[in-house]
Amino acid sequence: xxxxxxxxxxxxxxxxxxxxxxxxxxxxxxxxxxxxxxxxxxxxxxxxxxxxxxxxxxxxxxxxxxxxxxxxxxxxxxxxxxxxxxxxxxxxxxxxxxxxxxxxxxxxxxxxxxxxxxx
Amino acid sequence: xxxxxxxxxxxxxxxxxxxxxxxxxxxxxxxxxxxxxxxxxxxxxxxxxxxxxxxxxxxxxxxxxxxxxxxxxxxxxxxxxxxxxxxxxxxxxxxxxxxxxxxxxxxxxxxxxxxxxxxxxxxxxxxxxxxxxxxxxxxxxxxxxxxxxxxxxxxxxxxxxxxxxxxxxxxxxxxxxxxxxxxxxxxxxxxxxxxxxxxxxxxxxxxxxxxxxxxxxxxxxxxxxxxxxxxxxxxxxxxxxxxxxxxxxxxxxxxxxxxxxxxxxxxxxxxxxxxxxxxxxxxxxxxxxxxxxxxxxxxxxxxxxxxxxxxxxxxxxxxxxxxxxxxxxxxxxxxxxxxxxxxxxxxxxxxxxxxxxxxxx
Numbered sequence: 001x002x003x004x005x006x007x008x009x010x011x012x013x014x015x016x017x018x019x020x021x022x023x024x025x026x027x028x029x030x031x032x033x034x035x036x037x038x039x040x041x042x043x044x045x046x047x048x049x050x051x052x053x054x055x056x057x058x059x060x061x062x063x064x065x066x067x068x069x070x071x072x073x074x075x076x077x078x079x080x081x082x083x084x085x086x087x088x089x090x091x092x093x094x095x096x097x098x099x100x101x102x103x104x105x106x107x108x109x110x111x112x113x114x115x116x117x118x119x
Numbered sequence: 120x121x122x123x124x125x126x127x128x129x130x131x132x133x134x135x136x137x138x139x140x141x142x143x144x145x146x147x148x149x150x151x152x153x154x155x156x157x158x159x160x161x162x163x164x165x166x167x168x169x170x171x172x173x174x175x176x177x178x179x180x181x182x183x184x185x186x187x188x189x190x191x192x193x194x195x196x197x198x199x200x201x202x203x204x205x206x207x208x209x210x211x212x213x214x215x216x217x218x219x220x221x222x223x224x225x226x227x228x229x230x231x232x233x234x235x236x237x238x239x240x241x242x243x244x245x246x247x248x249x250x251x252x253x254x255x256x257x258x259x260x261x262x263x264x265x266x267x268x269x270x271x272x273x274x275x276x277x278x279x280x281x282x283x284x285x286x287x288x289x290x291x292x293x294x295x296x297x298x299x300x301x302x303x304x305x306x307x308x309x310x311x312x313x314x315x316x317x318x319x320x321x322x323x324x325x326x327x328x329x330x331x332x333x334x335x336x337x338x339x340x341x342x343x344x345x346x347x348x349x350x351x352x353x354x355x356x357x358x359x360x361x362x363x364x365x366x367x368x369x370x371x372x373x374x375x376x377x378x379x380x381x382x383x384x385x386x387x388x389x390x391x392x393x394x395x396x397x398x399x400x401x402x403x404x405x406x407x408x409x410x411x412x413x414x415x416x417x418x419x420x421x422x423x424x425x426x427x428x429x430x431x432x433x434x435x436x437x438x439x440x441x442x443x444x445x446x447x448x449x450x451x452x453x454x455x456x457x458x459x460x461x462x463x464x465x466x467x468x469x470x471x472x473x474x475x476x477x478x479x480x
Contacts, residue, residue, distance in 0.1 A: 007158075009158065009160070012159070012160040012163070015160075015163065015165075019167060019438060020167065020425065020436055020437065020438035021425070021438045021440060049156050049157075049451075050156075050157065050158055050159055050160070051156070051157050051159070051444075051447055051448040051451050051452070052448065052452070054159070054444045054447075054448065054478065055332065055333065055444050055445050055447075055448035057333075057440060058332065058333025058335075058440070058444070058445045059331065059332060059333055059445075059448075061333060062330060062331050062332065062333050063331075066331075083331045086452075
């Protein structure tokens with residue numbers, strides 16, 4: 001249903017992401033996932049609301065602290081995608097953490113699956 | 120916003136309870152508010168981008184224009200950042216004058232925040248008392264700087280004007296007047312049964328959400344998180360500053376914490392005035408190239424300027440991280456999640472002291 005008071009926030013979200021701090025975090029997330037900044041921006045604009053994008057910096061810092069004590073999560077960027085950007089639910093993050101714990105698990109494959117899910 | 124429930128209820132962008140325009144979109148199920156989303160972009164100024172390429176002298180005035188309510192702290196943090204880049208020292212008298220002005224700014228900001236909350240829960244009498252008391256703080260700021268807002272009082276190496284003994288005495292008298300009146304108003308708030316019904320146990324922020332969002336200032340301290348940039352400032356510690364926290368983490372605790380901090384600010388001002396000794400108010404120095412990330416405690420929490428200056432004295436890049444950004448974000452996604460009534464949306468939002476001007480810097 002299209003509501004009369006809804007407006008397209010894409011330009012405003014892009015303005016938010018072009019801030020110095022937000023841009024740094026976008027690049028850091030893109031590097032973690034091995035994708036371009038443009039693609040990361042597109043994912044963030046599609047999946048996040050305006051305030052999450054504005055607050056990306058402090059949220060990313062909080063995720064970094066969390067990742068220090070979570071080796072698997074850090075390798076798969078789970079705190080960064082769930083705590084910082086909120087584009088992966090906690091349940092899905094736990095699912096990927098369990099996958100990584102299995103025998104013969106390949107980090108690159110799981111990262112590809114995560115990327116498919118959030119794209 | 121994806122519609123998942125009964126009714127999408129828009130609050131704002133123009134609303135009697137809001138000082139500035141913003142839209143809160145609420146997804147409701149019956150009377151219960153399930154989720155909310157805040158939409159900004161009505162007063163975006165783009166000051167970060169405007170600063171780039173300009174000489175550092177102009178950025179001091181531009182920084183003040185980020186926010187009219189806490190213009191003093193924006194002025195202070197950018198000047199301190201420039202001083203740190205260039206190794207410029209500040210005389211002790213000027214440091215004390217900066218502290219006095221920043222605490223006066225905190226007092227007027229906290230009083231305005233608590234006024235807004237009382238107004239939102241329709242306790243306009245107490246709200247007006249607080250707004251009237253705020254005028255004493257504004258008068259003191261005017262005595263020090265010559266104007267109520269955007270004074271550009273803090274300049275590299277010191278402050279612009281000295282404080283006369285006569286004006287210092289008037290500021291001291293103002294602190295005693297505010298303390299006497301505040302005690303009465305705090306009692307009204309603390310014991311008001313209707314205030315308690317509208318405030319206690321509403322808009323609770325969990326520790327997990329507080330940690331994940333990077334929430335700062337009184338909103339963090341009311342949730343039990345000891346986050347205050349003043350704890351690393353030796354001058355504040357010398358003047359008797361100590362961390363104030365609460366644990367209830369609801370609307371009531373956020374307002375009460377601001378009241379507690381008001382008494383502390385009044386004490387800090389008195390101690391600083393007592394410590395004032397005759398001396399210089401400004402040192403000289405030369406601006407150098409460099410980059411720094413500098414944080415000080417604004418009335419609403421950590422205010423960080425990440426600024427880079429080139430050899431010609433022009434701004435290469437600047438990032439302004441205002442405390443209202445994490446505070447509005449956490450209010451939206453955590454405090455206003457699963458509220459029992461739509462009537463609590465505005466009061467919970469206002470209890471976090473959201474400054475739209477700061478968020479739309």
